[in-house]
Amino acid sequence: MTWKISPTPEPSTLDRRLTVFLVGSSVILAVGIHHRFFRTITTTRQNLLRNTAMIHDELPLLRLDSLPYDVLLHVVAYLDFIDVQSLQLSTKSLHQSLRTRPVYRNFAIRLLRRNRALPLVGFQRLQDLNTEELVSIMTKAYRIEKSWMTGSLAPTSPAISPCHYLSGGKKPSDTWYKIVSTPDPDVDWISPISSGYMLCATKSGRVICWDIHDETYLSAWQPEDKWELWKCRVEFDSRQVFFIMAKNIDDSRDVSNSTTDYVVMQIDFPLDGPNPKPTFTTLSSFSIPGPVMNVFLLDPIQKLFAAFIFLNGPQDIGLYCLPNWDKPEYIFIDTCIQCYFPSNWSCIVEDDQIIVHCEDKDGIAQHFFPMSLLKQHIQLPQCSPMASARVPATRIVTKPFCFPNFPEDKPSPFFTHTWYPESAHFVRQWWPTLPSVPRLSCTVFLLAEHNSEGHPVNFIIAQHYFDVPVSGGKVVSFEQYQRQRQTELQADGVFPAPNGATTNGHAGNTQHAGTDGVEVFVAPSDHNLEVEGGKPIAKMWFVSNTFEAVCSVEEDEVNEDGEIVPGKCRPLVAIDFGHATWIEYVPQPDGAKTKELRFVSFPPVVMDENGVTRPKKGEEGTFGLEDETEGRVKTLPIPDELDIDKVETINLDQSQGAILLSVEGGKVFILCYD
Numbered sequence: 001m002t003w004k005i006s007p008t009p010e011p012s013t014l015d016r017r018l019t020v021f022l023v024g025s026s027v028i029l030a031v032g033i034h035h036r037f038f039r040t041i042t043t044t045r046q047n048l049l050r051n052t053a054m055i056h057d058e059l060p061l062l063r064l065d066s067l068p069y070d071v072l073l074h075v076v077a078y079l080d081f082i083d084v085q086s087l088q089l090s091t092k093s094l095h096q097s098l099r100t101r102p103v104y105r106n107f108a109i110r111l112l113r114r115n116r117a118l119p120l121v122g123f124q125r126l127q128d129l130n131t132e133e134l135v136s137i138m139t140k141a142y143r144i145e146k147s148w149m150t151g152s153l154a155p156t157s158p159a160i161s162p163c164h165y166l167s168g169g170k171k172p173s174d175t176w177y178k179i180v181s182t183p184d185p186d187v188d189w190i191s192p193i194s195s196g197y198m199l200c201a202t203k204s205g206r207v208i209c210w211d212i213h214d215e216t217y218l219s220a221w222q223p224e225d226k227w228e229l230w231k232c233r234v235e236f237d238s239r240q241v242f243f244i245m246a247k248n249i250d251d252s253r254d255v256s257n258s259t260t261d262y263v264v265m266q267i268d269f270p271l272d273g274p275n276p277k278p279t280f281t282t283l284s285s286f287s288i289p290g291p292v293m294n295v296f297l298l299d300p301i302q303k304l305f306a307a308f309i310f311l312n313g314p315q316d317i318g319l320y321c322l323p324n325w326d327k328p329e330y331i332f333i334d335t336c337i338q339c340y341f342p343s344n345w346s347c348i349v350e351d352d353q354i355i356v357h358c359e360d361k362d363g364i365a366q367h368f369f370p371m372s373l374l375k376q377h378i379q380l381p382q383c384s385p386m387a388s389a390r391v392p393a394t395r396i397v398t399k400p401f402c403f404p405n406f407p408e409d410k411p412s413p414f415f416t417h418t419w420y421p422e423s424a425h426f427v428r429q430w431w432p433t434l435p436s437v438p439r440l441s442c443t444v445f446l447l448a449e450h451n452s453e454g455h456p457v458n459f460i461i462a463q464h465y466f467d468v469p470v471s472g473g474k475v476v477s478f479e480q481y482q483r484q485r486q487t488e489l490q491a492d493g494v495f496p497a498p499n500g501a502t503t504n505g506h507a508g509n510t511q512h513a514g515t516d517g518v519e520v521f522v523a524p525s526d527h528n529l530e531v532e533g534g535k536p537i538a539k540m541w542f543v544s545n546t547f548e549a550v551c552s553v554e555e556d557e558v559n560e561d562g563e564i565v566p567g568k569c570r571p572l573v574a575i576d577f578g579h580a581t582w583i584e585y586v587p588q589p590d591g592a593k594t595k596e597l598r599f600v601s602f603p604p605v606v607m608d609e610n611g612v613t614r615p616k617k618g619e620e621g622t623f624g625l626e627d628e629t630e631g632r633v634k635t636l637p638i639p640d641e642l643d644i645d646k647v648e649t650i651n652l653d654q655s656q657g658a659i660l661l662s663v664e665g666g667k668v669f670i671l672c673y674d
Contacts, residue, residue, distance in 0.1 A: 065093040072097055073106075081107055081142045101131045104138050111138070113607045115440055115577060116145050117431035117655035121164050122196045123239045123269060125432050143674045144657040148579065149601050151632040153673040156657065163672040164195040165658050168213045177639050178670045183208050183217040185666030189229055190649055193241055195656050197269070197278070198668070201229040207243070209267060209278050212670075221245075221265060221280045230262075233297045236432040241267040242283075242300040246292075259287045262295070264305065264325060284325035289385050293317070293339075298349040306347050306354060311387060315339055318387050321354065321374060328381050331374050334390040336478070337367060338485070344424035348441070350468045356393070357466075359424070359443060362488060363400035364470050364538055365481065367393035392478040399473035401464065402539040404630070422448035422456055425575040431655055438607040441466055444575045449546070458546040459571065461580050461631075463602045464538050471537045471612060537612055541602045543631050548585040549573060550595055552648050574652040574659070578602050581652050581659055583644065586635070595644045597659070600631035642669050 064087075067075070076084055076098065084103065088095045108118060108126055118126065119140045129137065143161050147153040155176035156163050166173040182190070182200050189201040192212070200208045205227040208220040225247065232243040247261035264283045270276040283303075293308040303325045309318035309332075317339050321331040335356060337345075343360040354374065356367040369391070377388050425444045433439075444463045448456035476484070549571040573582040579601050585593040606613050636659070638644060643663065651660040661669045 065091050065097065069097060073102060076103055077106060081138070085139075099131070099135060101134060104131070104134045107138050108134065108141075109434065109437065111141055111145070112433050112437045114145075114604055115429065115607065116141065117429075117577075119144065119164065119655050119657070120194075120432060121168070122194045123236055125236065126434060140674075144654070147674050148599075148654065148657065149604065151599075151601070151634040153599070153634065153636070153657070155637060156672040156674045161674050163656055163658060163674075165212065165656055165670045165672060168196060175639075176672050178672075179641065180212055180215050180668050180670065182662070182666040182668060183210055183220075185664075187648060187662050187666060190660065190662050190668065191232060191651060192653050192658075192660065193234060193267075193269075194236075195653075199232065199241065199243075199267075205245070207245070207265070207280075209280075218277045219267075219280055223263075227263070230295050231297050233300060234430060235300060238301065239269045239271070240300070241269070241278075242297050243267075244295055244297065246295075259289050260292050261285070261287050264297075266300075284322075286322065286325070286330075288320055290318075294345070294347070296347040298347065298354070304349060308345060308347065308356075310339055314390075316390075317345065317356065319354070319356065319369070319374075320385075323371070323375065323378070329378050330381070330385065331377050332379065332385050332387050333374070333377055334387045335367065335369070336390050336392045336482075342420040344421060344426075344443075344445075346426040346443075348428075348468055355468055357426070357468075363398060364466060364473070366397045366468065366470055366473070368395040368397075368469075369393055395469075396476050396478060396481045397469045397473040398476055398481065398484075399470045399538050404540055404542055404544075419447050419449050419460070422446045422459065422571065423573075427575060427577050429577060438612075439467070440605070440607055440612060441468070442577055444580060446549075446571060446573055456551075456569075456571070457548065459549045459573075460543060460546055461573075461582075461600065462540050462542040463578070463580075463631075464540050465605055465612060466537055467612060536605055541631060543600055543633055545633070547582075547598070548593075550583040550585060550647075572647060572650045574650045576652040576654045578604070579652060579654050580631075581636075581650065583647060583650065597636045597638050597644070597661075598633055599636050599659075600633045602631045636671070636673065638671065639669070642671075 064072075064075075079087075084098055084107075088098050105126075111118065119137055120126075120129075126134075140161055156166075158166050158174055158176065166176070166178055180198070182198075184200065184202045184206060186202045186204060187200055188203045191199050193199050193209070196212060197218075198210055198212050200210070202208070205225065206220055206222050207229060209218045210216060211218060223245070227245040227247055230244045230246045232241065234241050243265050245263045245265060263285045266281045266283050267278045268281065269278045284305075288307055288309065290312075291310045293310055295307045296305070298304040298306050303322075305322040305325050307320040309320050311318045311334055314334060314336075315338060317335050317337045319331070319333050319335050323329070323331065337356060337358060340360065343358055345359075346357045348355045348357055352371050354369045354371065356369070358365045358367065373391070373394060377391065379385070379388060423446045425446075426441065427444065428441045429439055442463055442465045444461065447460045447462060449458040450456055551569045551571050554568045554570075571582065573580065579599070581597065581599045583595055584598045586596045587593055642661065646663040646665075647661050648664060649662040652658075653660065657672055657674045659671045659673070661671070663669065
């Protein structure tokens with residue numbers, strides 16, 4: 001059977017007419033609907049414009065200077081200092097609204113959270129300032145922070161940005177530096193005590209306080225014997241200075257059975273009045289046996305003192321503590337912390353605990369000793385104090401360092417066999433602050449490369465921040481810490497520090513502590529705790545280019561036995577929180593070397609409610625440095641009158657933007673930059 005497909009029939013005339021009618025009706029209907037919709041939209045738009053015009057006629061235009069003050073304060077909280085300064089110049093109303101204490105107090109808190117000091121005058125406190133003083137101080141602080149962070153610092157202009165070192169007193173300076181004379185030319189150590197006073201320790205053991213502005217001798221401590229100044233601490237709230245003097249030890253003698261004498265002194269600075277003079281007071285005197293590694297004024301107000309002593313038998317760090325130096329009692333324990341070279345140690349008090357802060361080549365370890373535990377080992381004075389027990393910490397928090405990536409042609413110098421710390425500086429925020437601002441600490445290493453004779457040749461500066469307890473750290477047990485340390489040290493071929501030597505503080509030769517056979521006192525611990533992480537803590541910032549620092553070499557001395565004691569060699573390097581300055585031999589194209597004053601600031605961090613953070617791009621105080629890992633080194637100009645070959649000591653006061661250099665003959669050059 002065959003199937004056929006029929007062709008489509010042609011449409012008839014009636015079909016064509018019907019199709020045309022249907023299409024035409026649809027078009028007419030669509031056009032009508034579109035016309036009605038367009039007319040509705042047009043009417044709605046006209047009504048909207050008419051209503052908007054009525055609103056504009058009834059309500060005034062909202063302007064920034066017409067905002068309620070509390071709303072304006074909220075807006076200003078998101079602006080930088082320079083933005084608010086610009087807004088003040090726009091209208092008279094904004095100038096009056098923004099030049100107020102709440103606005104500038106907020107800027108002061110933000111500056112303190114960035115770990116920068118306010119350029120306060122004397123013993124001023126933030127709460128003591130009136131509005132105009134606060135505005136002036138914050139303006140100066142912003143100039144110092146910007147120039148020091150970006151490396152654009154230049155000699156300050158007394159007319160535009162006066163520094164209190166230059167403008168105070170009866171003899172204001174019309175230049176960017178000032179020269180003052182010390183009461184005694186035999187200078188061993190100097191330090192500014194605020195911007196109005198200077199404290200000086202002489203090589204003969206005197207401690208002198210004088211007025212910087214009027215160059216007036218005020219008072220002094222003048223012992224009969226030769227003493228050394230070991231520690232100094234300023235308490236701004238109470239207008240006091242505390243310092244520790246140690247009886248000079250003859251370095252040629254074996255001090256294994258010797259005793260070091262100490263004196264705790266206090267200087268009170270009276271309130272402003274007619275001829276106010278600071279007064280020296282002896283608070284306490286005591287003796288500590290054996291080679292003392294370092295001493296610490298943990299809390300002068302609470303009269304809390306501590307010292308590290310090298311214990312020769314177990315080669316551990318001994319903790320010697322005076323809970324109250326007014327009382328005849330002490331604590332002396334073996335901390336079970338082995339003394340390895342090139343480790344560095346510091347001591348901190350926090351929340352009624354003494355923390356032994358240790359740093360080695362790999363990272364940080366903080367050992368917590370509650371005062372309640374230590375007071376179980378109080379002893380009364382005896383002829384030969386000995387460590388009463390071996391007492392491990394109840395809590396140990398560890399965190400490894402985060403090292404920078406060095407270029408292939410510059411191998412990492414951190415704690416290698418040829419590089420090790422010449423000195424380590426542990427710096428806490430010393431300036432006046434507010435209780436709401438968290439505290440932070442930093443460590444600055446001066447790493448030295450030594451030649452075959454053991455003398456330092458080249459240097460590198462590195463810095464990192466840390467808090468207590470160290471953020472991002474891991475809490476480990478005493479047994480875990482000991483095993484970890486032994487494994488790391490054996491792998492690196494590191495051995496206990498010989499004869500108690502340490503790169504941080506003073507040390508002797510041997511120690512007969514009598515700790516053999518003493519009990520090991522183990523207290524309950526909280527090993528399962530974890531510490532908050534993710535913060536820029538223990539991250540190394542550095543100056544990668546090596547430099548040759550100028551050293552100040554003291555004259556050799558002859559001891560009581562007629563033996564020559566070599567003079568100390570001290571690199572002319574000054575450290576402050578986040579900053580460093582030094583005198584360097586700089587090579588010239590012709591092969592010669594000139595001495596130059598050098599300076600560096602390290603990248604900023606911020607302390608807020610979330611702890612320590614790196615500032616984000618564009619945030620206040622970053623100045624484009626938020627992604628940098630290396631400090632910018634700058635050569636600073638010096639006055640023609642300064643003979644840099646005669647510099648003996650160097651100091652740094654970041655609060656005033658000043659560098660202080662003492663030269664031979666007892667003169668001090670105060671150089672101000674912003």
